[in-house]
Amino acid sequence: MKHWLPGLETLRRYEAAWLPHDIFAGLVLATMLVPVGIAYATASGLPGIYGLYATIVPLLAYAVFGPSRILVLGPDSALAAILLGVITPLAHGDPARTVMLAGMMAIVSGAACILAGVARLGFVTELLSKPIRYGYMNGIALTVLISQLPKFFGFSIDSEGPLRSLWAIGGAILAGQINWVAFGIGAATLIVILVLKNSKLPGILIAVVGATIAVGMLDLGTLYGVKVLGPLPQGLPAFVVPWIGYDDIVPVLVGGCAVALVSFADTSVLSRAYAARLGYRVDPNQEMVGLGAANLAAGFFQGFPISSSSSRTPVAEAAGARTQLTSVVGALAIALLLLVAPSLLQHLPNAALAAVVIAAAIGLIEVADLKRIYRIQRWEFWLAIVCFVGVAVLGVIPGIGLAIALAIIEFLWDGWRPHSAVLGRAHGVKGYHDIKRYPDARRIPGLVLFRWDAPLFFANAEFFKESVLDAVATSPTPARWLVVAAEPVTSVDVTACDVVAELDQTLHAQGIEFCFAELKDPVKDKLKRFGLFAQLGEHYFFPTIGVAVARYLETNGVEWEDWEDEDGPAPVTVADRNPASGL
Numbered sequence: 073m074k075h076w077l078p079g080l081e082t083l084r085r086y087e088a089a090w091l092p093h094d095i096f097a098g099l100v101l102a103t104m105l106v107p108v109g110i111a112y113a114t115a116s117g118l119p120g121i122y123g124l125y126a127t128i129v130p131l132l133a134y135a136v137f138g139p140s141r142i143l144v145l146g147p148d149s150a151l152a153a154i155l156l157g158v159i160t161p162l163a164h165g166d167p168a169r170t171v172m173l174a175g176m177m178a179i180v181s182g183a184a185c186i187l188a189g190v191a192r193l194g195f196v197t198e199l200l201s202k203p204i205r206y207g208y209m210n211g212i213a214l215t216v217l218i219s220q221l222p223k224f225f226g227f228s229i230d231s232e233g234p235l236r237s238l239w240a241i242g243g244a245i246l247a248g249q250i251n252w253v254a255f256g257i258g259a260a261t262l263i264v265i266l267v268l269k270n271s272k273l274p275g276i277l278i279a280v281v282g283a284t285i286a287v288g289m290l291d292l293g294t295l296y297g298v299k300v301l302g303p304l305p306q307g308l309p310a311f312v313v314p315w316i317g318y319d320d321i322v323p324v325l326v327g328g329c330a331v332a333l334v335s336f337a338d339t340s341v342l343s344r345a346y347a348a349r350l351g352y353r354v355d356p357n358q359e360m361v362g363l364g365a366a367n368l369a370a371g372f373f374q375g376f377p378i379s380s381s382s383s384r385t386p387v388a389e390a391a392g393a394r395t396q397l398t399s400v401v402g403a404l405a406i407a408l409l410l411l412v413a414p415s416l417l418q419h420l421p422n423a424a425l426a427a428v429v430i431a432a433a434i435g436l437i438e439v440a441d442l443k444r445i446y447r448i449q450r451w452e453f454w455l456a457i458v459c460f461v462g463v464a465v466l467g468v469i470p471g472i473g474l475a476i477a478l479a480i481i482e483f484l485w486d487g488w489r490p491h492s493a494v495l496g497r498a499h500g501v502k503g504y505h506d507i508k509r510y511p512d513a514r515r516i517p518g519l520v521l522f523r524w525d526a527p528l529f530f531a532n533a534e535f536f537k538e539s540v541l542d543a544v545a546t547s548p549t550p551a552r553w554l555v556v557a558a559e560p561v562t563s564v565d566v567t568a569c570d571v572v573a574e575l576d577q578t579l580h581a582q583g584i585e586f587c588f589a590e591l592k593d594p595v596k597d598k599l600k601r602f603g604l605f606a607q608l609g610e611h612y613f614f615p616t617i618g619v620a621v622a623r624y625l626e627t628n629g630v631e632w633e634d635w636e637d638e639d640g641p642a643p644v645t646v647a648d649r650n651p652a653s654g655l
Contacts, residue, residue, distance in 0.1 A: 078358065079136040082395050090394035097391035098401020100274075104387050105146060105402055106409065107280040110301065110420070111428035112147035115220060116155035118174055118376060119167060120301050120425070123147050124406055125309035126178075126375030130366035131403040135396035138362030139354045140343045142393040144402075145366050148379035149432035150338060151331055153215040155376060157468045158327035162320050171374065173324060175314030178371030178378070180328025185336060185364030189357045201479060203445055205337065206438045207456035208475040211463025212334075213436035216429060223426035224258040226251025226298065234464050253296040257283050258423030265431040272390070276431075280424055288419035299422045304414040308407055309373040323469075328377070330472045332367075335379035339363050342380045346389070383432065455482065490526030492539050494546075495557060495617070499635045504557070504617050516632055518552035519624050520544055521617065525560045530567035537575045544584065551584050552628055555620045559590035569602040576608055587612040589620040 105127050113123025127146045134145045155174055163170040215234045221241050222229050227249040229240040244250075261279040268275030292298040316324060340356055347354040363379070370378050388398050409416065446453040455478060463471025493506035496513030504521055507513045515521075522543045528536055544551045564572075576586045586608055591599075596613065599605055605613070614620035625632055 076358070076361065077136060078139045078362075079134075079396055082141070086395065086397075090397070093392040093394050094397040095401050097388050097393035097398040099405055100391040101144065101384065101388050101393075101398060101402040102405035102409075103277045104274060104384055105144075105406060106417070107276055107420070107425070107428060108381075108384065108432075109147050109406075110417070111425040112149060112152055112432075113376070114223070114422065114425050115149065115152040115216060115429040116147070116174065116376060117160050117163070118155075118170055121304045122171060122174070122374060122376060124304070124410065125373060126370045126378055128403045128406050129309060129369040129373040129375060130378050131399040133369035134362050134366040135400050137358075137365040138396065139358045140346060140362075141350065141352065141395050142346060142385060142388050142398060143339070143343050144381050144384040144388050144399055145339075145363070146378050146381055146384065147376070148335070148338070148381060149216055149429055150209065150212050150334055150436060151377050151379055152429065153212045153219065153463075153468045154327060154331055154334065154472075156219055157215075158323055162323060171376075172314040172316055173320060174376035175312070175371045175374065176316050176320075176324050177328045177331060178367045178376050179314065180325055180371075181331040181335065181377045182364040182367030182369075182371060184329050184332040185360045185367060187364075188332075188336075189360030189364060192357045193360075201452070201455075201482060202441075203452040203456035204459050204475050204479050204482075206442055206445075207459025208334075208463050208472055209436050210438060210456075211460045211471050212468060213433045214460075214464050215468055216433040216436075220426040220429045220433070223299075223422045224255065224262075224430060225249075226254030226258075226423060234467070251297060253292055254298045254421065254423040257287065257292070257298065257421050258427045261424040261427035262431055265427065266434075269431075269435075274387070276428055280420065280428065283424035284417065284420045287421045292421070293419065301417055301420040301422065301425070303418040304410065306410065306414045308410060309375065311372055312374055314371060327469055330469055331377040331379075332364075333476075334472065335367075335377065336360055336363055338382070339380040342382055342385060346385065383435070484531060487526050487529065488531045489535060490524070490532060492525060492536075493523045494543050495521035495523055497634065504621075515548060516621065516624070517549040517630055518628060519621065519630075520547050520551045520554045521557060521621075522554060523557035523560070527563040528561050528568040528572075529563065529565045533568040533571035536568070537571050540575060541578070544579070544582070551582075553585045553587055553620075553624050554579055555587045555589050555614070555617065555624070557590055557617055558588050558595070559592070561595055562592065564595050564598050566602070569599065569604055572599075572604060573607060576604075585612060587614065587620055589614040589617045 106124065109123035109127040110120035111123070113120050113126065130145050134143070138145075155177065158177065159170050159173040162173055218234050218237050218241070222237075222244070225241075225245065227244050229237060229244055261283050264279035264282070265275045268278065287293060287298055287300060293300045336359075340359055343354045343359050344356075367377055370376060388402075391398075442453060442456060445456065459471065459475045459478060462474035465471075466474065493508065494515075495504040496507040496510060496515045498505050498510040498513040501510070505513060506523070507515070520543050522540055524536060524539075526532060540554060540556070544554060579586045588608075591613060596605075614623065624630065
């Protein structure tokens, strides 16, 4: 029970000296949670109040189930594009339907995270390589930024998809629909946020409060048509089951799972980073459960999918947070706001909220590391670009699907067509090495040393066979033995074993002995179960390449003078012929 409820364990060990720090940090955090929650709700196509609902209850749930001491959860800019892409086409402009769809996506996401955590699948997000993550995050950032431009400029458009929206925005600008006062407020808010981003001052709070005061005191909403948030409903979120129609089930399931993948990928990275910094360990599977519990709570209490925050968590840390009590205090402060002063933010301009989201989207964009990847390995850079274009052109859900498909293809390709090498003896270098890297390496007459640099399984078994036969065919002298340097082979399956058996028969028909060297014991155990030890002969499995070479020279009476023999007066023994294999 302690494992599944880390928050209660923290409470049991709570120190009184932490309390003032957690209370102060929670109050500071609340000042940022309110404007950001409202901004991300509107960016997701929902009324602003639901951003606060999606902040209060998830913070309380994660405080109980989450393993991280100071991680802050809530509405996130990276998820806004996914929500907007799923619920907007399904809601048909109905706000109540929008809320129900978003709530059910949160439930789907929460259930997926909890099931994956219980099944100990916390490693799945590691299957997405860094270039792929950069690609889809840059695509999401662009999508979010485009979605906020109409509010930023003070007009509205009616279109779906990033490219169509961009076209509609351009048309509206050319038609002179910009509200220059709203644009000025949004631009000023954005500048303040970006300028104060790396300072100790709360840039978002200063910018949003300033914009709200300016609009309220100057009555800009009435005089110049600046759209504002309006008064928030009084009261706390209620327990509601978000029922949806049968036609909505598939897109909501797909969207919820996409949210689970993206949110856990971000949360796991952020959680590990802070755990390492603060000197404690975080279980990734429990992190999945904590994130799932927070999303379930959001779904059943009028919220929408949430994730960790790379902008609010540093605020909590800088304010002196010690435990998740900071998040509890922040949630209670927001609840108090809704009960006592829900009209406090009624003059908050939509352009300022758009500026908050645009600043967050800019923060998601990764350029510097992509330049590094371009210098190191260009095909991975273009992989990131394909994912970026997929999200920007096809939409967030298809784009993430494309990213996952590319990740699987990338993984399979590395194993499907792995590197292999024919080995030779380079003068002055210990071991046996790739003759392409060492063109002057000498090859022992009649012996083909072949290295396979991957697990041996169904997808590459035939390629392994073809590569071995090609190495035999291109041998400068007629081959008598074929030795596979198998140290990189970490696994083998039934299909591969059958291919190895066929290859043994083919080589035997040519009068060639088929041998293995440096095979790992777990792999060797599998070959024994498959009967290959009996077929090939146990005496043809050697512990090292050196032992295999010595046995070949002795068995076949081949004259071979090694460079080590030339340098030393003593005759070469089997032990002397056991150099470390070169990679």
